[in-house]
Amino acid sequence: MTKSFTIRENLLAAALLSLCLPFIGCGLTSTTPANAAAAANTPTKGQVSMFVKDAPVDGVVAFNVSITNAALVDSAGTPYALSAWSREFEFRQLRLASALAASSVSISPATYNSLEIGLSSPRLTVVGANGVVQQLTQTSTPSVTLANSTLRTPIAFTLAAGQSQGVMLDFDLQKSLSKDANGNYVITPVLSSATTTLSGIPELSMTLVQISAIQSSAGTMDVQLATTGDTVHVKVDGTTVFDPAVAQFSSLSVGENIELEGKLQSDGSYLATNVNQGAPDRTLRFQGVLMDTNQSSANPLLELVVR
Helix, strand or coil: CHHHHHHHHHHHHHHHHHHHCCCHHHCCCCCCCCCHHHHHCCCCCEEEEEEEEECCCCCEEEEEEEEEEEEEEECCCCEEECCCCCEEEEHHHHHCCCEEEEEEEEECCEEEEEEEEEEEEEEEEEECCCCCEEEECCCCCCCEEECCCEEEEEEEEEECCCCEEEEEEEECHHHHEEECCCCCEEECCCEEEEECCCCCCCCEEEEEEEEEEEEHHHCEEEEEECCCCCEEEEECCCCCEECCCCCCHHHCCCCCEEEEEEEECCCCCEEEEEEEECCCCHHHCCCEEEEEEECCCCCCEEEEEEC
């Protein structure tokens, strides 16, 4: 009888203990830290956006090259990827306005001292001595080749958790371009990089976008870039200038195409400096470098190198 009673007593104690676990009033204390919720909402990474631009150069109509990879390198030599894609850019047009290459990439807080870039598939469109426009590739005659496809350019900044930082990559085509003894073009990339600031020219300039969402009460909207398909968050304020055809923020609607200029902000969004009317159908709207015109026929022609 004693053994049976002991077993029943132990079972009763176990049942009471299981009932007490959900309740603090049973004499148990919670081991969950008081600041657990705050810690869960604390950002552990920063965000970096990369932009590209070019210096002007005479005699070159267009220069196309693919950026195959981009990474920030910290003081210990560890690379942190900014892109996982290969994307082609036409750099000649970027003398007019910079373009967004990588949008709000989450990377670990660190002190970074260089930017690593991979390049491939160069194409060069030039005006020859006889005025004829030529498009050169790696296999054409004359040809265009890259002297080196991977390079690093110095940059210096410290990224903190929760911080957003812009990086501008400047491709100096004029200094990069040379000819060999056979008249072939050689691109020895001359690049420089710097962090963007909250003053100066907009990082988004003459950028065609389509509105995907509007937050009316906040004065913000989400827009998709026509060139890359990336979606960015845009704010407007009392300094934003609206094209008379647009009128005001409340006149905008989801699905509408507009042309935007904006500055990258510390939270990773953009403050719109100018909002202009875009083409109703962006597939019928082109932006680029004018190569040639032909007005000899009944239907005048324009030849453009577009982004």
